[in-house]
Amino acid sequence: MAAISDMPVQFLRQAPAASLPPPASRAGVFGWLRVNLCSSPLNIALTLICIVFIAWVVPPLLRFFLIDATWSGSDREACIASPANPNPGACWAFIRVWSSYFVYGFYPIGQRWRVDLFFLALAFGIGWLLWLRAPRRDIGAVYFFVVLPILSLVLLGGLPLIGLSYVPTNLWGGILVTIVVATIGMVFSLPLGILLALGRRSRIPVVRWLSIMFIEFVRGVPLITVLFMASVMLPLFVPEPLAPDKLVRALIGVAMFASAYMAEVVRGGLVAIPRGQYEAAQALGLTYWRMTALIILPQALRVTLPNIVNVFIALFKDTTLVFIIGIFDFLRTVEVARGDQKWASPVTSLTGYAFAAMFYFVCCYAMSRYAQRVEARLARRSAYKGR
Amino acid sequence: MLQAALLVIVVGLAVAAAHNAAHNLARANIAHGFGFWNNTAGFDISQTLIDYSSSTSTFGRAFWVGLLNTLLVAGIAIVLATILGFTIGIARLSRNWLVSRLAGGYVELIRNIPLLLQILFWYNAVLKSLPELRGSVALPFGGFLNNRGLFLPRPVFAPDFGAVVIAFAIGIAVAIGLYIWARRRQEHTGEQVRVLWMALAAIFGLPLLIFIVAGRPLSFGVPDMGRFNIRGGLEILPEFAALLLALTIYTAAFIAEVVRAGVLSVSTGQTEAAQALGLRSGTILRLVVVPQAMRVIIPPLTSQYLNLTKNSSLAVVIGYPDLVQVFAGTVLNITGQAVEVIAITMAVYLAISLFTSLAMNLYGRSVAIVER
Numbered sequence: 170m171a172a173i174s175d176m177p178v179q180f181l182r183q184a185p186a187a188s189l190p191p192p193a194s195r196a197g198v199f200g201w202l203r204v205n206l207c208s209s210p211l212n213i214a215l216t217l218i219c220i221v222f223i224a225w226v227v228p229p230l231l232r233f234f235l236i237d238a239t240w241s242g243s244d245r246e247a248c249i250a251s252p253a254n255p256n257p258g259a260c261w262a263f264i265r266v267w268s269s270y271f272v273y274g275f276y277p278i279g280q281r282w283r284v285d286l287f288f289l290a291l292a293f294g295i296g297w298l299l300w301l302r303a304p305r306r307d308i309g310a311v312y313f314f315v316v317l318p319i320l321s322l323v324l325l326g327g328l329p330l331i332g333l334s335y336v337p338t339n340l341w342g343g344i345l346v347t348i349v350v351a352t353i354g355m356v357f358s359l360p361l362g363i364l365l366a367l368g369r370r371s372r373i374p375v376v377r378w379l380s381i382m383f384i385e386f387v388r389g390v391p392l393i394t395v396l397f398m399a400s401v402m403l404p405l406f407v408p409e410p411l412a413p414d415k416l417v418r419a420l421i422g423v424a425m426f427a428s429a430y431m432a433e434v435v436r437g438g439l440v441a442i443p444r445g446q447y448e449a450a451q452a453l454g455l456t457y458w459r460m461t462a463l464i465i466l467p468q469a470l471r472v473t474l475p476n477i478v479n480v481f482i483a484l485f486k487d488t489t490l491v492f493i494i495g496i497f498d499f500l501r502t503v504e505v506a507r508g509d510q511k512w513a514s515p516v517t518s519l520t521g522y523a524f525a526a527m528f529y530f531v532c533c534y535a536m537s538r539y540a541q542r543v544e545a546r547l548a549r550r551s552a553y554k555g556r
Numbered sequence: 557m558l559q560a561a562l563l564v565i566v567v568g569l570a571v572a573a574a575h576n577a578a579h580n581l582a583r584a585n586i587a588h589g590f591g592f593w594n595n596t597a598g599f600d601i602s603q604t605l606i607d608y609s610s611s612t613s614t615f616g617r618a619f620w621v622g623l624l625n626t627l628l629v630a631g632i633a634i635v636l637a638t639i640l641g642f643t644i645g646i647a648r649l650s651r652n653w654l655v656s657r658l659a660g661g662y663v664e665l666i667r668n669i670p671l672l673l674q675i676l677f678w679y680n681a682v683l684k685s686l687p688e689l690r691g692s693v694a695l696p697f698g699g700f701l702n703n704r705g706l707f708l709p710r711p712v713f714a715p716d717f718g719a720v721v722i723a724f725a726i727g728i729a730v731a732i733g734l735y736i737w738a739r740r741r742q743e744h745t746g747e748q749v750r751v752l753w754m755a756l757a758a759i760f761g762l763p764l765l766i767f768i769v770a771g772r773p774l775s776f777g778v779p780d781m782g783r784f785n786i787r788g789g790l791e792i793l794p795e796f797a798a799l800l801l802a803l804t805i806y807t808a809a810f811i812a813e814v815v816r817a818g819v820l821s822v823s824t825g826q827t828e829a830a831q832a833l834g835l836r837s838g839t840i841l842r843l844v845v846v847p848q849a850m851r852v853i854i855p856p857l858t859s860q861y862l863n864l865t866k867n868s869s870l871a872v873v874i875g876y877p878d879l880v881q882v883f884a885g886t887v888l889n890i891t892g893q894a895v896e897v898i899a900i901t902m903a904v905y906l907a908i909s910l911f912t913s914l915a916m917n918l919y920g921r922s923v924a925i926v927e928r
Contacts, residue, residue: 219654
């Protein structure tokens, strides 16, 4: 017994020691600041320059667009310098007064519910297609690419047979026209682009050469010349009674242009499909069209979806060009409103452009965020497959 | 069988279109063919790089004026957009949080707003709201800025100035020769020779010497402010400035993304391997990272240059006299010969882009990695 108690006490650790906290200089707010903003003299200098830049730019912008801005009023008096308001900011009152023109153009006031209904139907279709886990997205596609165009044509253009009066397209304007041009461009450019991409990879020389010629020709010239061609030359190429209406001509030009770019994006997706998929489908005895529709395209389109959305973003921005051939899209309505003598003030133009920029930015940014999310999802999935 | 049917359909459509066009044009009493090319134009152009007068010059001359204006604005915008785009692209990769966020904000903001809107903004909201002629902003060296444009001293070259240009060319040749010599010497003996200062002296010192010896063959014509206009000097139209600003800022956002993707495509293993070999960070950048990044950057960069050139056609909205505004706008309206005019305009842009993609294919082949 005594022998045991005389033995030197030994320490046996039963549990692992808790890990030390990171050094104070690397953790917490100060650590973050140190690593991200002040890691070297050059970095400190850059940080200071950025802070000065932000301090120089942001307060005047806030003051102009929010603090000094005019929110209500009925004419220019509200937005020009006065003793009460020596330094007037953005004239949002002007936007409020003109807002219905920005949305509908000269669409008859009593019929504007039809435009609202169209926006609703469109939002429904877009939501169905974009929500990746929505039920029956195949029906959604049929709805978007077949039902919706016919529905919109009847709804917006009118069909006296069912009591919808006829509204000529020269009364359409504003966001309505921008959305119509963009949507028609998307609806037609995707199927046409797929056909052109398949045509470009076809084994039939005539099909291949015609596709290549079309794609390279359209991609090589500016959209504005395609629109000029559609608006000036198209009426020459068809017999007089068939000459299409001005908006339709612009739509044809935009759809042609977008489909060439779409074709290249889809082709990128087709190239990414491994040869084995083609060979396996052929070994199963599928015909060309069945193989393309059931095996190749579903995979190719999924891979290239982010790029397709990027084409849509470019298309959405490019709709502004119909302005040049005299169509009252959103940007054109802003230009018209800007020139209104009743609202003439030094800040009117700036306010109008800021408003237009916000509209386009919100739409395009939402689309690009969506594309990034899909891309991240695809990357996760392929990483999982790789394991 | 299918091919034949398709051909018949396409040819049939083309013939029908041509027939309709001929019929419609004949009815509207519009001439056809390219005869108008040599007719007198009879309209003025606000910016001409070559001699042009409305009373004597032809439509063909107007075409060249427009084309040169397009190339001028596109060329300058390409240089500026490249500088700005590379700066922003590298700033986005900075380890400094504020710098990379600011650069990212720039890219997102500019990319998502239509170019046309940006052009209108710069032209109508910024440049047109500058002071009138009376209240012109006086710039250093006798320049003026007002809502009619930017007026700068115009360089006037004396005949002897050619010698300076030749000296500059010789200086560049000497510098290149120096680098080749230094490289050879390093390969043979392992000795490194610093030639940077000598090269700089050759490029800038030699022309400067000639410039002084030749009695300074360069003077400046200062713009002279009159009561109703400004005479003399170099006039930069507000249309040109607005287009240049918008194209530069817009394309720089896309170039920044191209640059970022290119630099990120070089794996960190490459840098680490170079460090393990004992290379210095500047050398790593110059010999390992940049060459590999450039291979990824150059093809999309070229397509951005092409986009910029095509986008310069938006000049038509603010009335900058580029190819589309002069030729597909004014000339088309005067002659009414839509088919010919638009065909020529499209052919020009098509030729530019086909030529560029041909050059790109050759480049791509020369830098392709030869796989084992």
